[in-house]
Amino acid sequence: MATETDPVAGSRKPGLWGTGATGFIGSHFLNDKTRDRYRVIAHARSTERIERLRNLPPADAWSFGDLQAGIIDWPDDETIETTLHLASPSSWSLLNDPKVYDWVIDSVKLAWRQTVENGGKHFVFVSSASALGGYDSRADWKVK
16 A cells, blocks of 8 residues: 655555454554554444544544444545454453354454455454453363
């Protein structure tokens, strides 16, 4: 992807698509990347949650949709170089639901496909739930 140029502030870094933009880690990280001059496309499940949050990344564009359902409303003419897949279950109470594991796998596959289809070269998945110890209590979890 070509780097865009902002005539006032100088050159911009390549595009970055961040899922989980309205979550704790996503909102802080994408906000930082915007300040670092990356072109940020932030992803959220819906506009409803965006309106409730104050610490939103000042994204250049937004994509919306339910990764679990395989639906993404991608902004026109946007390409990316890197995806940071930060989406995780919306409630800690869901972590003990076996269906969550299928949801996580399916959402990673969809985010990967979206990355490839929009010019992405790099894909990083960070699970805030597992990073904070949410999944390690399920001893019977196995890779399918």
